[in-house]
Amino acid sequence: MNALADTSEARPVAHSLYSVPGIHCAGCxxxxxxxxAAVPGIVGARVNxxxxxxxxxxxxxxxxxxxxAAIGRIGFDAQPILDPQAEAGNSETGSLLKAAxxxxxxxxxxxxxxxxIWSGAxxxxxxxxxxxxxxxxxxxxxxxGQPFFRSAWGALRHGRTNMDVPISIGVLLVCGLSxxxxxxxxxxxxxxxxVMLLFxxxxxxxxxxxxxxRARDGVTALLKHSPPGAMVVGADGKAAWRDARALAPGxxxxxxxxxxxxxxxxxxxxxxxxxxxxxxxxxxxxxRRVGDSVQAGTLNIAAPITVxxxxxxxxxxxxxxxxxxxQASQSRSRYVRIADRAARFYAPAVHTLALLAFVGWMLAGxxxxxxLLISAAVLIIxxxxxxxxAVPAAQIVAAGALMRKGVLIKDGSxxxxxxxxxxxxxxxxxxxxxxxPEPLNLHGLPPADLPVLLALxxxxxxxxxxxxxxxxxxxxxxxxxxxxxxxxxxxxVRAAFEGRKVSLGRPxxxxxxxxxxxxxxxxxxxxxxxFSDGLRPDARATIERLRALGIASSIISxxxxxxxxxxxxxxxxxxxxxxxxxxxxxxxRALAAQGARVLVVGDGxxxxxxxxxxxxxxxxxxxxxxxxxxxDMVFMGDSLAPVATAVLAARRTMRxxxxxxxxxxxxxxxxxxxxxxxxxxxxxxxxxxxGSSLIVVGNALRLRxxxx
Amino acid sequence: MTGLALLIPLALLFGLAGLAAFFWAMRxxxxxxxxxxxxRILNDDDDKPAP
Numbered sequence: 001m002n003a004l005a006d007t008s009e010a011r012p013v014a015h016s017l018y019s020v021p022g023i024h025c026a027g028c029x030x031x032x033x034x035x036x037a038a039v040p041g042i043v044g045a046r047v048n049x050x051x052x053x054x055x056x057x058x059x060x061x062x063x064x065x066x067x068x069a070a071i072g073r074i075g076f077d078a079q080p081i082l083d084p085q086a087e088a089g090n091s092e093t094g095s096l097l098k099a100a101x102x103x104x105x106x107x108x109x110x111x112x113x114x115x116x117i118w119s120g121a122x123x124x125x126x127x128x129x130x131x132x133x134x135x136x137x138x139x140x141x142x143x144x145g146q147p148f149f150r151s152a153w154g155a156l157r158h159g160r161t162n163m164d165v166p167i168s169i170g171v172l173l174v175c176g177l178s179x180x181x182x183x184x185x186x187x188x189x190x191x192x193x194x195v196m197l198l199f200x201x202x203x204x205x206x207x208x209x210x211x212x213x214r215a216r217d218g219v220t221a222l223l224k225h226s227p228p229g230a231m232v233v234g235a236d237g238k239a240a241w242r243d244a245r246a247l248a249p250g251x252x253x254x255x256x257x258x259x260x261x262x263x264x265x266x267x268x269x270x271x272x273x274x275x276x277x278x279x280x281x282x283x284x285x286x287x288r289r290v291g292d293s294v295q296a297g298t299l300n301i302a303a304p305i306t307v308x309x310x311x312x313x314x315x316x317x318x319x320x321x322x323x324x325x326x327q328a329s330q331s332r333s334r335y336v337r338i339a340d341r342a343a344r345f346y347a348p349a350v351h352t353l354a355l356l357a358f359v360g361w362m363l364a365g366x367x368x369x370x371x372l373l374i375s376a377a378v379l380i381i382x383x384x385x386x387x388x389x390a391v392p393a394a395q396i397v398a399a400g401a402l403m404r405k406g407v408l409i410k411d412g413s414x415x416x417x418x419x420x421x422x423x424x425x426x427x428x429x430x431x432x433x434x435x436x437p438e439p440l441n442l443h444g445l446p447p448a449d450l451p452v453l454l455a456l457x458x459x460x461x462x463x464x465x466x467x468x469x470x471x472x473x474x475x476x477x478x479x480x481x482x483x484x485x486x487x488x489x490x491x492x493v494r495a496a497f498e499g500r501k502v503s504l505g506r507p508x509x510x511x512x513x514x515x516x517x518x519x520x521x522x523x524x525x526x527x528x529x530x531f532s533d534g535l536r537p538d539a540r541a542t543i544e545r546l547r548a549l550g551i552a553s554s555i556i557s558x559x560x561x562x563x564x565x566x567x568x569x570x571x572x573x574x575x576x577x578x579x580x581x582x583x584x585x586x587x588x589r590a591l592a593a594q595g596a597r598v599l600v601v602g603d604g605x606x607x608x609x610x611x612x613x614x615x616x617x618x619x620x621x622x623x624x625x626x627x628x629x630x631x632d633m634v635f636m637g638d639s640l641a642p643v644a645t646a647v648l649a650a651r652r653t654m655r656x657x658x659x660x661x662x663x664x665x666x667x668x669x670x671x672x673x674x675x676x677x678x679x680x681x682x683x684x685x686x687x688x689x690x691g692s693s694l695i696v697v698g699n700a701l702r703l704r705x706x707x708x
Numbered sequence: 709m710t711g712l713a714l715l716i717p718l719a720l721l722f723g724l725a726g727l728a729a730f731f732w733a734m735r736x737x738x739x740x741x742x743x744x745x746x747x748r749i750l751n752d753d754d755d756k757p758a759p
Contacts, residue, residue: 025747026747029748047741049743049744049747050741050742094734097739098731098734101727101730101734102727105724105727109719109720125712132716
């Protein structure tokens with residue numbers, strides 16, 4: 001260990017994060033940590049299992065492809081995480097938890113003292129206990145109350161009010177009055193109530209924030225990332241890795257087969273086919289020759305090409321779509337959450353009540369001291385403890401239930417918005433379909449040929465080869481040993497099997513079939529394997545369930561009408577085909593203008609603006625980064641069923657939220673008259689507050705089975 | 709009653725010790741990877757703590 005520390009002092013150590021979605025057991029953790037520690041240049045590695053991430057400390061001369069390759073050699077796919085937020089993101093949860101810890105400590109100790117006061121401590125003992133309570137409570141409120149004070153101040157400064165305004169005023173007023181009571185030997189001090197209130201509310205907020213962290217970590221782990229850089233050919237003819245931000249027009253980059261382009265450009269050397277589905281949504285690869293233009297984010301499938309960069313960074317087509325998306329998402333940021341809508345009525349009502357109580361008791365002849373004490377009791381009893389928990393508690397439980405069903409919720413208001421949708425727009429490729437080719441007629445081959453075919457397919461990274469691998473491996477077939485395997489760019493794979501030539505490659509005659517491969521073995525005639533992009537399981541059932549929920553669905557696709565029509569017929573939905581990204585956005589806006597609340601389900605980059613503009617949006621986990629980031633929710637797995645499940649769960653959640661509001665209002669209807677009559681002692685306040693909070697949380701727990 | 713002079717500070721001290729332990733745990737990242745911690749115990753060839 002010492003030796004390592006010495007060398008690391010001499011050389012600069014860098015810290016990088018990699019997303020490794022393949023981690024799923026204790027063995028993986030040990031394998032990655034030990035394997036990486038043994039690589040020269042790596043100081044240490046630490047796996048975060050929950051976030052499926054590896055943090056690597058390494059000497060700075062190791063670059064991204066080298067580290068990626070090091071993880072690859074251990075047997076895992078890794079993607080660099082360049083987002084510094086992913087690392088620092090947990091700080092909000094951390095500070096809320098710390099604040100809740102302090103409030104909890106203070107509440108327990110003050111309660112200890114309060115119990116003896118309630119049991120009848122008198123005179124000097126009571127005064128002493130009140131003073132000690134004040135000594136604990138005031139620093140605790142000063143520390144733990146900050147999240148509320150900051151938010152309330154922010155709202156007041158902009159002339160608005162939110163839930164935090166009555167909380168802050170109530171806590172500060174009650175603490176001030178109780179301090180005065182303690183110093184003058186009064187009978188009632190409400191420190192316990194004030195601190196307990198903060199504790200309950202902080203727990204609610206910490207839970208809310210934890211839920212969002214968890215969902216965000218889950219989404220980060222799924223991101224495939226357009227490549228963070230490219231191999232650039234320098235003036236001396238040598239290729240070197242350059243970060244995407246360092247790319248500039250005029251540079252020449254080499255893009256290997258299986259890599260995504262990091263910038264827009266023109267092909268200078270080579271010929272290949274590219275998967276443009278990220279941009280157009282069309283699944284069939286398109287061929288590109290010298291002189292053709294290519295776009296960042298597209299996937300090079302067949303052969304290495306050299307590209308002269310024409311636009312990089314903010315100038316690329318991808319960046320244009322990102323800007324469109326940013327504008328589209330502004331309508332959503334204007335959405336006001338139900339808790340804040342409630343607070344608009346609630347806060348003024350509470351303040352008026354407290355003021356009326358003060359004025360009323362003054363008129364009735366009570367002293368200003370007693371009147372103030374009663375209005376403080378009104379404030380603390382009406383403080384929206386239950387109301388503040390009503391929404392987050394229900395949403396956390398529902399989000400947990402949905403997460404177990406494979407739906408990650410990225411945004412706090414997503415459940416509210418999803419419960420309101422009455423119209424659904426689906427993308428085709430990758431959303432209704434799986435977005436990957438599936439072989440249709442493998443079993444037309446003699447069974448003895450299948451292991452040979454698998455061995456050939458494993459030798460290539462072409463999407464069709466991979467599709468064959470997936471299909472055959474799912475049948476637990478084992479590949480057979482082949483000799484002299486070679487891959488020829490633009491054709492396919494050749495090898496020898498028991499002295500006979502075998503090959504898997506481009507069909508000799510493309511008889512109008514976009515997706516096909518030819519398997520040839522010396523002797524019998526060639527066999528053409530056909531592929532199609534299969535429909536997701538449960539797609540039809542999902543559309544029907546949505547219809548039963550009163551949501552009409554239609555398909556809106558960038559693909560050709562001939563490709564969309566049969567699918568739309570099979571699903572019984574209307575469709576529009578050949579739609580460009582901007583037109584998709586317009587379609588969503590047009591529906592919204594008619595008063596529809598649109599749920600957008602899509603995956604591609606071309607769906608990004610529409611996803612951002614929809615009232616709510618869902619993307620599959622196989623979606624492009626852009627799609628996942630623009631959507632409110634991401635669902636795992638192949639089946640489309642989680643879409644309908646999520647809508648149903650969201651509606652159930654909002655029903656419980658409304659019940660919780662009714663419960664909270666019912667509690668106030670009982671407690672407020674008592675407070676107005678001056679009957680609320682600190683003991684009653686403490687009991688009422690914790691009682692109502694527990695009822696609301698208990699009601700929210702019923703949502704554990706909401707995602708069925 | 710004089711017992712209180714000892715017991716109240718003692719109770720506060722214990723409470724503060726718990727709070728300090730919680731703050732230390734937060735700062736040193738004990739809550740960063742709760743699922744991973746549950747699995748790491750299965751790696752029995754680890755004889756010293758990971759870096």
